[in-house]
Amino acid sequence: MPYYRTVGEIPRKRHTRFHKPDGGLYTEELMGEEGFSFDSALLYHIGRPTALKAIEAVDGEEQQTTPNHPLRPRHFRTHQLKAGGDPVSGRHLLLVNGDVRISYFVGSDDSPLYKNGIGDELVFVEQGTGTLETAFGRLPFEQGDYLVIPASTIHRWVLDSPAEPVRALLLEASGGHVGPPRRYLSRNGQFLEHSPYCERDLRAPTAPLLLEGEEVEVLVRSRAGMTRFVYQQHPFDVVGWDGCLYPYAFSIRDFEPITGRVHQPPPVHQTFEGPNFVVCSFVPRLFDYHPDAIPAPYNHSNVDSDEVIFYVEGAFMSRKGAGIEQGSISLHPGGHTHGPQPGSVEASLDAVSTEEYAVMVDTFRPLELGPGARDSEEDKYAWTWLGAR
C-alpha cells in the first residue's frame, strides 16, 4: 500500500534517539516487505518487540482438501455452515490452491492475538460490526467493509455484540501481498482518475492503541502450522508509526462502478489484486444503455482461472432459477463455460439498474474443495442451465 501515513509520536529523523518521558529509549521495529525492497512501516515500541518468553506448537486439525474432480460448477450455501468460534480459529475452509485459501466465518467470539506470517489477509465483512485491534491502532469495521491485513501484523478481532454474529469471507494469500490493481496507480503509487476508488475511501488506524500487559500470547501462522509465542510485554505498546504499510479498510459501498453502452467485461469490477488472484466488487449500478443492449452477462469461458462469486445482497439477475441466495458461493472452474441461467437474458432486457452486491475472486490456478465446501454444497447447480432450447 503506497499511501504514506503517520500516527502518534515519532522522532523527526528515522533511526535516531527517541526518548521516553523517563529518559529511556523507545525501540524501533521496521516492518519491511519483500526483503525491505517494498512497502514498509517504522513502529516505535515502549518495550522490546523481540522479547519472547515461550514458544510452543499449537496442534491443529488437518484440513483435508479434494480436487474438483470430476470437473463441475458448484454452489455452496455458506449460511448453512456451523456458527461459532472466533474469526481466527472458527474459519470454515472452503476453497484452496497454492496461492490462496478462501474461508468463511460466522461467530460471535473475540479472537486471540494473531499474526499471519505467510501472507496478507483480505477479509470481506458480510454482516456485523466490531474492531480490528492492531499494533498500528484500532480499525473499526462494519457490514460491507473489506479489511486488508498485511502479513505479520499482530491483531485481534473484537466483535461488538454476541447477539449479532459477524459473517465474513476470508482470503489468506499463501505468500505475497494484496493491494489495489497496479493499472489504477501512478508510477509513484497514487490512485489515478480512472480508478473506481481512491485514497479518500481508505480508512486506517488514526491513534496508537497503547495497551499494557505482561506474558501476552500471540498465535503465529506459518507454513508448518500454528505456533504460540509468549511475549514479555504487550505487542500493542506502539506510541507512533509511519510508512506505507498498515492495515486498512475499504467499504464496497465506496466502489464507484464503471458502466458502458454495452456490457463491460469483468476486469472493470476489479478492486484488489493478490499473488495469482484478483478480487472484484459487483455493486449497484446502471445497466448498459445502448438501445439494444443486453444487460445480462454473455456466456463465458474463464480460460485461465477458477471464478468464485460470493452473493452478498440483492437479487442476482443472471442466476435466476439457480437457487442462489444471500450467502451463496458459486464456483465456475476453468474448463467450464457458464453464463446466465435460462430466461435471465430475456428478463434483463428492460432492466435499467441493479441493486446487487457480490464479491468475486478469480484464481489463476485451480481450486480444491475444503471441508466448508463439502459441508455446504447444494449439488443440483450443474444442471441449472438446462431448459427449453
Ligand SMILES: [Fe+2]
Ligand atoms: Fe462468470
